[in-house]
Every structure is written in structure tokens, then in C-alpha cells.
Amino acid sequence: MGPSNRHVSAWPRLAMLLAVSLSAPQPASADDTPERELLAAIARQLDLIDRQAEHVAHTAPQQRARYHFDHARLREDLQRVRTGIQDYLTPPRAQPRDPVELSGDYRQSSPPSDEEAPR
Secondary structure (H helix, E strand, C coil): CCHHHHHHHHHHHHHHHHHHHHCCCCCCCCCCHHHHHHHHHHHHHHHHHHHHHHHHHHHCCCCCCCEEECHHHHHHHHHHHHHHHHHHHCCCCCCCCCCCCCCCCCEEECCCCCCCCCC
């Protein structure tokens, strides 16, 4: 396998790590310290995923493919989740929830080149 395959295979592991982190059971107690610690850990993991996404975006080979992964959109969504966690952990005052949804669609379609265009 070449280096590009190694980067591609890392994404399923990162997605699984994020899913497990976000689905971790939250302890039900009057003291919210364990919850805050878990949320802080998730924020650190999001930072790691963001750095890896940035690295992959800069090192991924620029192939002429019809679809490619939209790293910028992923990083925007990671920032949005990270900001939500940070706002919860250090709220300046009570604030309403942000109703804007995450994009979620990271596959982009590239226009066909002149060579690929139907004749």
C-alpha cells in the first residue's frame, strides 16, 4: 500500500473514535465534574482529528477524481462542535442553542474534464 492508502484508512478509525467518544455514557450525579472532564477529553480529541484532517488535506495526492473528500467542510463542522463544547464548559451567560445543522455531506463532485466529457 502506498502512503495515500494509509491516510484513507485512518479516517474510519477517526470516525469510530469520535462516535465512541460522543456516545460515552454520562454519569448521573449532582456533581458535573466527570461530565466536564469527558467533554474536555472530547474537545482534545476533536483538536487531534482537526490537525489530522488538515495534514491529510495538505498531503493527499491531487488526483483527477470525480469525487473527493471535502476536508474544509469537515474542519468547519469539527470547529462548530468544538465551539459548542467550549461554550458549555465556560459559558459567559445562559445562551440559547444554535439551531444551525451540520453539513454532513463531505463528498464533492468535480466537473468532468475535457477528456472525460461526452462527445
